[in-house]
């Protein structure tokens with residue numbers, strides 16, 4: 583009964599902020615047949631160079647959130663069922679491009695559970711750790727913050743209680759593996775717990791995962807977000823361990839969903855939204871402002887820094903609308919002192935065109951107006 587009430591309340595809250603964002607993001611491979619060509623460095627070699635703490639030592643969550651600043655998601659790569667299956671294989675050049683453009687942070691979505699044993703102790707395959715190490719190192723060695731995100735844990739969304747053990751055992755390994763890495767490596771506990779995950783279950787699971795992480799990483803900054811696909815409507819139901827101040831709270835923003843996800847092949851019915859524009863009218867700007875002010879108020883009330891961990895408009899929308907919307911969202915986030923990480927680098931929402939080896943200037947201009955990479 584209580585579970586039904588929580589869900590009903592949650593859906594009500596999300597309806598206010600746009601229930602469309604609750605649409606299941608079931609994705610089908612966009613470019614099957616592209617195989618990965620990992621360029622991983624041997625385990626331990628690159629990692630060793632990053633173990634020295636930077637001069638500023640362990641930061642508090644607000645300081646680290648400022649360092650996150652403006653970032654970009656390296657999406658559709660390591661969180662695909664296997665890297666390359668969705669058309670993106672990470673390249674060293676991508677990290678350099680992002681750095682040169684002026685991004686401070688890379689968020690690295692990783693689908694851990696498919697690269698591990700299927701039963702306890704759920705050992706993560708060493709070759710996969712090597713690949714992730716390479717990616718983490720590629721960001722850290724360039725002075726960027728890296729958010730290591732636990733993405734697409736699909737079985738958990740179906741049954742969080744059945745998957746609690748696997749969730750904790752995977753985190754125990756990840757935390758142990760990266761415990762000597764510098765503070766600019768940030769952990770994110772779980773991407774987008776869906777609307778099928780009751781808030782009470784998520785609050786319990788996140789507290790348990792945090793306890794596991796704290797055993798090996800007492801001071802590391804950890805990112806955590808609410809149920810309801812990390813939408814802002816889930817924030818009132820998020821309950822965090824009060825005494826743990828090393829947390830940054832994240833939310834994702836794709837409103838209006840019919841605009842940002844028009845024509846997205848993983849969202850049922852989204853072809854009907856093709857042609858939806860975003861003109862930047864006073865009412866449209868005000869809607870974003872109102873949403874963000876509610877997030878900001880939550881952050882102030884709970885004393886937590888806020889990260890806008892994903893936002894973006896899919897490539898099927900017209901570029902002028904995408905650029906206007908991206909500008910409005912990024913500016914309003916910055917005004918409220920949220921750090922932000924654009925979704926994403928070089929796939930369907932991409933700010934960079936990997937085939938042409940150049941930036942999509944209308945998007946880059948709005949994300950990083952002073953970027954020296956314009957036209958490159």
Ligand code: BGC
Nearest residue numbers: 607609733734773774892925
């Ligand atoms: C999902 C992606 C999706 C994006 C926008 C992300 O959190 O993991 O698969 O493309 O949101 O819908």
